[in-house]
Amino acid sequence: MKLSKNRNPAVPGFKAAGLGCGIKSKNTKDLALIVSDVPATAAGIFTTNRVVSPGVTWSRRALKSGNCRAIVVNSGNANTVVGPKGMKDCDAITKKVAEELSIPQNQVLIASTGVIGVPLPSHKIIKAAPQLVKKLGRTSSNWTDAAEAIMTTDLVSKSDRVQYTFLGKSIVIGGITKGSGMIHPNMATMLGFLYTNAVIDSKTLKIALIEAADRSFNRITVDGDSSTNDCIIVLANGEAKNPTIKPNTSGYRKFVKALTAISKNLASKIVLDGEGATKFVTVRVQGGRTRKQAYLIANSVATSSLVKTALFGEDPNWGRIFCAVGNAGAPFDPDKVDILLNKNLLVKKGNPTNLSPKKLVKAMQQHEINITIDLHGGKEWEEVLTCDLSYDYVKINAEYTT
C-alpha cells in the first residue's frame, strides 16, 4: 500500500493541545488533551490483557454513559501495577481537567502509555493542567503537539483525516495514534483517538468502531504482545448536523468505510514505525473457508520470528512461510496452497515452483513485502500487517528503561 503523509487531523468542533509536563525528560512532550466543543457520543475498544491500567478501568466506566467531552493522555508512564495510587491518580487528574474545562468529571476519559510499575508523578500533570487547557486550539500545530505528546518509542507522530459527503453534509473524521512496540491484535501498546463531526448514537458508533478495527487496528502486529493500556476511542460531536446515522443503512456503510479507511491508514503508520522495522509487510490469506481460519493463518505467518528475521535478512528461505502456515492451528489442505511474495509464485498446490533464489532475493529487497497465501478452500480473506524483526528491535527493547 501507498501511505500518505500525515494529514492535518483537525475536525470541526474539536480542539487539541500537547506539552511537556516533566514525566519524560525535559522539553519532551508527554501530555495531550483532546476536547469536543459540545458533549459527544463516544465509544471505545480496550486491551484484552487481563492486567489493565486503572486508566482503562476509568475510561471503560466513563464510556458507559455513551457521552464524553475530553480525553487526557500522558506518555512516559503507563500508570499500571502501581497499587491503589493508580486509580486515585486517575480520579485526581480527570477532576482537575474537568474543573479547568468546566465540564462534569465523568465526561473526561484518560489514557496512559509508558513504563509499567513506576508510580505516576500525577502532581506534574495536575500542575500542568491549566496551561494545557490554555493551549487548546484548532490549528494543525495544536494537533501536531497532541500527536507528539502521546509518542513513546515512536520515531514519528501519526495523524490522518478523511472527509466525505453524506446527504449534503460534510462528514470529517480525524485521528491520531501511537505505537510502536508491543503491537498486536486486540489493542497492542497502541493508543488511538478518532473524532468526527458526524451525528451518530453511541451504540451505532461502537459497532462501527469494532467493524473498522477488525480490518485495521486489530490486524497489525509488531511483536505479538498486547499491553495493559491499549485503547481506541472515538468521539462524535454531531456538528455536521447530518441525519443520524443508523445501523444497516447506506449512511452507516459509508461511515464505516471512511472510519475503516482512516483506521487502516493510522494502523499502517504504526507498523511502518514498528520498533526497528526495515520492511512493511502485508500478509494476505485468501481462499479461506472462514474469516477465522484466514486470520489464524495470516497471524501465524505475521508473528513468526523465523519469517520476520528472514525478511530482515532478505534470505530466500520461503519454507519458513509455509511452515508458519502449517503452524497456525487451523485446518487446511496443504496440497491446495499457493504462496506468492510480491507476485512471485513460490509454492503452487503445495509444491515448490522452480523460482530461482536470486529472483526471490531481488523481490525481498523491496521495502514493501506482500505475502499472499491462497488456500483455495473458500472466499473469505484476512490481512495482517507487520514488520520484520531486526537487530534494532532487540536493541530498543533490551535497553528500554535503562
Add this chain to the structure above:
Amino acid sequence: MKLSKNRNPAVPGFKAAGLGCGIKSKNTKDLALIVSDVPATAAGIFTTNRVVSPGVTWSRRALKSGNCRAIVVNSGNANTVVGPKGMKDCDAITKKVAEELSIPQNQVLIASTGVIGVPLPSHKIIKAAPQLVKKLGRTSSNWTDAAEAIMTTDLVSKSDRVQYTFLGKSIVIGGITKGSGMIHPNMATMLGFLYTNAVIDSKTLKIALIEAADRSFNRITVDGDSSTNDCIIVLANGEAKNPTIKPNTSGYRKFVKALTAISKNLASKIVLDGEGATKFVTVRVQGGRTRKQAYLIANSVATSSLVKTALFGEDPNWGRIFCAVGNAGAPFDPDKVDILLNKNLLVKKGNPTNLSPKKLVKAMQQHEINITIDLHGGKEWEEVLTCDLSYDYVKINAEYTT
C-alpha cells in the same frame, strides 16, 4: 538447574554411527544411524504442524506395527515441501538401509532436519549407506558421531544417559537430541532419539513418552515456532530382561521418572544452546487452578519478545512479565499474583514491592534466571524453559540459507 556434561549415551543392545555424506559442506557430519540388535518396541511423538515432512509421514506409518530396529537421520535438508520426490526418497533410503542391515524395510524409521523446499540429494545418502552401516559401533565415539551428525545450527552436540535398578535388573535409557531454533512445545525443530534396554510394550511406551515429553520436550521454547519435521522416538529392545513394565505400577512410575529425567536434561541442553541464547530461563507458574491455566501463563511469559529482550539487556523492566501474564488468555485474579525473579519478590498480591532496580539488575546479571509466578489460586504448576532474545538470534536467522 545445574546441567551435567554430555554423558556417554550408549545403552546395551544398541549401536550407532555418524558420518558426512555431502549434504552439508565437505567434512561436516550429516548422516546418522541408530540400530537395535533385536526388534524393539517403539513409540513416537511428532510435530503438530499441518505441513509435515514425508519422513514424518513415513515414520508415523512404520510405528503402527509398534516394532522397529533402526532410525536413519540426515541433517542439512528437511526433505519437506519438495513434491512427490520427498516420499520416494524416504522409500529409497529406508529400503537401502534395510538391505544393508538385512532387516525388513518397515523396521526402519527416518527423520530429516534442515532447510525446507530444496530437493534432498538422496543419492548421496544411498551411496553412503554401506559405509554408515560398516561404521556402526557401541563406543562413546560412535554415539558422538551420531549426535554430531544430527546437528543444524546447534553449537554443541547433546546426549545423556540415566540408569536405575528395577527388580534386580539394570535399566538404562540413553538419548541424543538436536535444536536449536524454531523450538516450541509440541515438537519444535527438534529431533530426539531415546533408546532403552527395558522390557515394555509399545502402547505403554507411548504413554510413558507422552508423560515425559509433557514435562520436558513439550515445555521448551526458543522462538515459538514448531517445525515440519520434529519428532521424539523411543525404542525399547528388552535386553534388560526385566519383568514387563505395565501401566499403573510402581515399575511404570520408576520408568517414567527416569524417562522424564533424561528428557528434561536433553530438553534443557536444547534451550541452553538456543540460537543466540545468553540466558537459561525457567518460567514456573504455581498456585494454578489447572495445569492448562498454569501452562498458558508460563508459555505467554516464555514466548514474549519483550520479556526476552529485557532479559538479554538485563533491563529491570519487570512490568513486562506481569503484562505477559495478563496476555496469556487464561483467567486469574491479578490481585493475588506474586512474581519473583531469582528469589527477589517483584510483585506481591498484584502490587509492586519496593525492590530497588539496582538489586533487580544484579539478579538479572546471572546466567540462570528463574521467574516464579504464584497465582495463589490452586495447587497445579507448570514450568516452561526458554532463553533470551539477542542480536545473535536475529543474525543467525537472517542469514540462515545464504
